[in-house]
Amino acid sequence: MGIRLGPNRYGKAESRVVRIVRDTERHEIRDLTVSTSLHGDFTAAHTDGDQSHVLPTDTQKNTAFAFAKKHGVASPEDYAIALGSRLLEATPYATGAEVVVDEHAWDRIEVDGAGHDHAFVRRGGEVRTARVEVERDGVHVTSGVKDLVLLKSTGSEFKGFLRDDYTTLDDADDRILATALRATWRHSRADGVDWNASYAAVRALVLSTFATTYSRALQETLYATGRAVLEAHEGIAEISFVAPNKHHFLVDLAPFGLDNPGEVFIAADRPYGLIEATVTREEEDRWP
Ligand SMILES: O=c1[nH]c(=O)c2[nH]c(=O)[nH]c2[nH]1
Numbered sequence: 202m203g204i205r206l207g208p209n210r211y212g213k214a215e216s217r218v219v220r221i222v223r224d225t226e227r228h229e230i231r232d233l234t235v236s237t238s239l240h241g242d243f244t245a246a247h248t249d250g251d252q253s254h255v256l257p258t259d260t261q262k263n264t265a266f267a268f269a270k271k272h273g274v275a276s277p278e279d280y281a282i283a284l285g286s287r288l289l290e291a292t293p294y295a296t297g298a299e300v301v302v303d304e305h306a307w308d309r310i311e312v313d314g315a316g317h318d319h320a321f322v323r324r325g326g327e328v329r330t331a332r333v334e335v336e337r338d339g340v341h342v343t344s345g346v347k348d349l350v351l352l353k354s355t356g357s358e359f360k361g362f363l364r365d366d367y368t369t370l371d372d373a374d375d376r377i378l379a380t381a382l383r384a385t386w387r388h389s390r391a392d393g394v395d396w397n398a399s400y401a402a403v404r405a406l407v408l409s410t411f412a413t414t415y416s417r418a419l420q421e422t423l424y425a426t427g428r429a430v431l432e433a434h435e436g437i438a439e440i441s442f443v444a445p446n447k448h449h450f451l452v453d454l455a456p457f458g459l460d461n462p463g464e465v466f467i468a469a470d471r472p473y474g475l476i477e478a479t480v481t482r483e484e485e486d487r488w489p
Pocket residue numbers: 359370417418419420446474476
């Protein structure tokens with residue numbers, strides 16, 4: 202039986218790229234973690250130790266930094282398209298380049314009611330993400346957010362579920378719903394998109410749908426959110442969610458002579474439910 206090399210790719214992971222725009226007194230900061238990879242005909246590097254097709258990961262890293270200066274970072278998506286295009290152009294044997302960007306947001310420090318020109322405080326929690334695939338025949342962009350920690354203290358139930366001999370869970374009429382959401386949405390085109398405005402609009406819709414939709418399960422909340430995004434944004438083909446159900450269990454305070462009508466909870470660390478769903482358009486074929 203023969204043995205052959207299967208799918209492979211290579212690149213530099215998690216370059217920490219910080220770009221300051223300092224053309225005026227009022228500086229701007231874009232703080233990125235950038236991962237690049239190339240795929241294509243790199244068989245000889247694996248089978249014969251022949252590096253002649255291989256653009257080093259060190260060069261990929263250098264290009265990531267050089268493009269932060271040369272092209273700039275108007276948005277993670279725009280930067281990733283430029284970087285991926287350059288890597289593909291520089292590597293004749295690659296069929297595609299993938300660039301994955303996490304953006305860590307900074308806010309201006311407020312001093313005397315105004316945002317300071319060059320002092321910033323890191324915004325906690327959520328990370329904006331972009332994944333760009335530059336192929337010889339086109340560019341595919343997926344935007345997203347991760348670690349978006351959300352909680353609603355009512356307006357959520359979970360009941361009527363399948364029960365068997367091992368089921369101990371009671372129906373919950375009124376529970377805390379909390380998650381650290383990961384959402385990724387695939388754009389149907391890569392040109393003429395205002396990436397920053399699109400991101401802000403989708404993020405706002407995710408938050409407002411979470412807040413205003415009565416939840417009979419996290420599954421229902423995810424589907425409602427996906428529907429809302431696809432209905433409002435015709436340029437988005439598909440949206441996927443990964444949502445840990447961050448359980449908050451009511452603490453039994455009866456031993457201390459106290460009642461607990463939904464006021465004191467233990468926030469469980471693990472295990473957690475993990476709910477995943479993709480919402481897509483009916484006419485949409487799965488993207489390979
Ligand atoms: O929103 C929920 N979905 C579930 O599938 C599930 N399962 C569970 O035990 N709790 C919950 N909550």
